[in-house]
């Protein structure tokens with residue numbers, strides 16, 4: 001994945017993330033704080049902070065938060081928001097999630113919310129999270145997830161191949177709207193990767209995130225042709241994808257659902 005594409009795309013649309021409801025008010029913000037159970041003296045790092053919603057939610061509960069992002073325009077908007085909100089314990093630093101410019105074992109808590117599906121190399125990202133965390137430090141990952149049997153435990157009639165195909169189709173759906181989407185891993189894939197990096201997983205939760213189609217495509221200025229393809233996928237006939245997206249019309253607007261997982265983990269002591 002070309003990081004210039006990410007810089008260009010997020011740099012152009014930075015302001016929209018201040019008011020985007022899924023980012024500003026998503027239920028996972030409160031779950032993330034509850035699962036982190038932070039202490040007042042903690043040093044926290046929020047990776048891919050965008051306009052700072054996660055960092056600002058954490059700020060009252062910890063000593064300091066470093067809010068980091070690859071894209072400087074995002075950090076400028078986030079910094080202006082911190083000033084407006086009178087938040088004084090958040091510092092802003094440009095950082096690539098796969099190559100963090102921070103000392104080893106310097107944070108008690110690392111968070112990363114709704115961003116890892118952009119990262120080309122999740123192994124490097126997880127290794128970096130592990131490197132900068134103190135032993136016993138906490139890691140809370142929130143992200144949209146692909147489709148696997150862990151999401152639908154009652155789904156006995158679908159084969160592994162059908163799950164894989166549905167997950168691939170979901171990722172294609174995301175990538176049509178957002179060319180910087182790399183891949184949303186499934187809960188099973190994340191769990192394996194996180195454990196292999198030396199973490200113990202302490203909680204996995206899944207929330208339904210209801211999305212209004214028009215504002216979702218407008219946030220990234222998806223062209224008409226892309227909008228047509230997305231509509232046909234929403235009306236498509238892959239049973240597991242239909243079950244995942246739950247496309248419906250309410251008051252003349254199209255809505256669908258994305259599954260967002262919150263995974264809490266601890267670095268081994």
Ligand SMILES: C[S@@+](CC[C@H](N)C(=O)[O-])C[C@H]1O[C@@H](n2cnc3c(N)ncnc32)[C@H](O)[C@@H]1O
Pocket residue numbers: 006010023024047048049050051052053054068069070071074095096097098112113114115118119
């Ligand atoms: C959807 S926004 C994140 C939302 C934010 N975490 C929140 O809770 O509101 C995705 C962010 O990921 C950032 N990003 C993408 N790739 C990155 C990378 N390799 N390293 C750091 N940030 C990255 C983008 O610049 C963008 O700000």
